[in-house]
Amino acid sequence: MTLMPEGAVVVKRIALAAVMAVAVAGALSSCVRLVQNSFDDRHEVTETVSTVRLQNGSGNVVVRSRDGAGSTEVRRKVEYPKDADKPTGVTHRLEGDTLVLDGCGNRCSVNYEVTVPSKDVKILGDNSSGDVTLDGVASVEISVGSGNATVRNVAGVVRVDNGSGDVIGSDIGGEFNGKVGSGDIRLSKMSGPVMVDNNSGNIDVEMAAVRPVRAEAGSGNVNVRVPQGAYRVEVEAGSGDKNIDVKSDPNASVELVLRSNSGDLTLRAA
Known part of the structure; x- marks a missing residue:
């Protein structure tokens, strides 16, 4: 094994320190x-x-x-x-x-x-980058490129398309239609039909009324809680566990559909 001369080691350390100093200075310059x-x-x-x-x-x-x-x-x-x-x-x-x-x-x-x-x-339109929070309006139809979308206390229809970020909804009276590329969907106190599609992320839905639910995840867990009632249940898990305690009634008019390619499915009745 060839040993490096002591002077060469010192020079190497000095050179390394100089490189690090330049890198730090560049980072600080970028911050400025x-x-x-x-x-x-x-x-x-x-x-x-x-x-x-x-x-x-x-x-x-x-x-x-x-x-x-x-x-x-x-x-x-x-x-x-x-x-x-x-x-x-x-x-x-x-x-x-x-x-x-x-x-x-x-x-x-x-x-x-x-x-x-x-x-x-009514609220409609697009927001390319940034969070959107809407509270106490008639209806919503928005698209968000990157950022979280929060919708609360809406009597009418809500449609949210989010490329990257969470979708959070509560106290929605009308139909809710949500689509997310990457992020979680969390809904509570939902009184209208719910249809959500999440490519990568979890879905959590709490229903306040006996209404149809369709929740599909490409990769993520799906958790749905519904009031007591008659439901026609369809569940499909590609890779994951199924935890279903709602009995399917083939004659029921209200359908619950839960699907996930990779993730657990949970369906509970209050």
């Missing part, structure tokens, strides 16, 4: 470049708003209803790079009775917090 400016503002929309449409490229969106509010309030936080000019003007607009929430361009994000004065407002 990512530091952003931001500002907050508030706007009041006095016109009637019956629909809110999401067209935000990047940023979180919260829309909630508040009884007694006389107008629609739009609060926002705009974030942009330190080496860029401060964005000017508003990023929302009215198209008839539809309030449109736009983005602010490349390398810029808008976080919205909108309060509407009525629970009769």
Whole structure:
């Protein structure tokens, strides 16, 4: 075995330390470049708003209803790079009775917090990157590219398509249709029919009424809890255990379908 001279070892250590220092400096430089400016503002929309449409490229969106509010309030936080000019003007607009929430361009994000004065407002549209929280509205039809989607206290139909992130729903009166590429689906106090499809992640559904449920997972566990009632049950597990304590009634009009290619299936009655 050939031994390295002591001086060479010292030189090697110094060189390694220099490389590490450069790497750390580069990382810190990247962090500095990512530091952003931001500002907050508030706007009041006095016109009637019956629909809110999401067209935000990047940023979180919260829309909630508040009884007694006389107008629609739009609060926002705009974030942009330190080496860029401060964005000017508003990023929302009215198209008839539809309030449109736009983005602010490349390398810029808008976080919205909108309060509407009525629970009769419909929500639709897309949010490319960021969490979406909707509470106390009439109906929902949204697509999220990346981020969690939370929907609560909705009397009507809810449709959510999420590429990457969780879908959370509670107190939904109408039909719920959810699709997730990667993330979990968690639903509670569901009074309408439920149809959910999850490519990679778990599904957990708690029903508040005797309604149809179709829950399908590519890879993940499926857990469904239903009230006492008559159900026609169909379960299919490619690789996983089946824990079913709801008896199937072939004459029942309400169907429960649970499927998972890889994961456990659990069906319980309250």
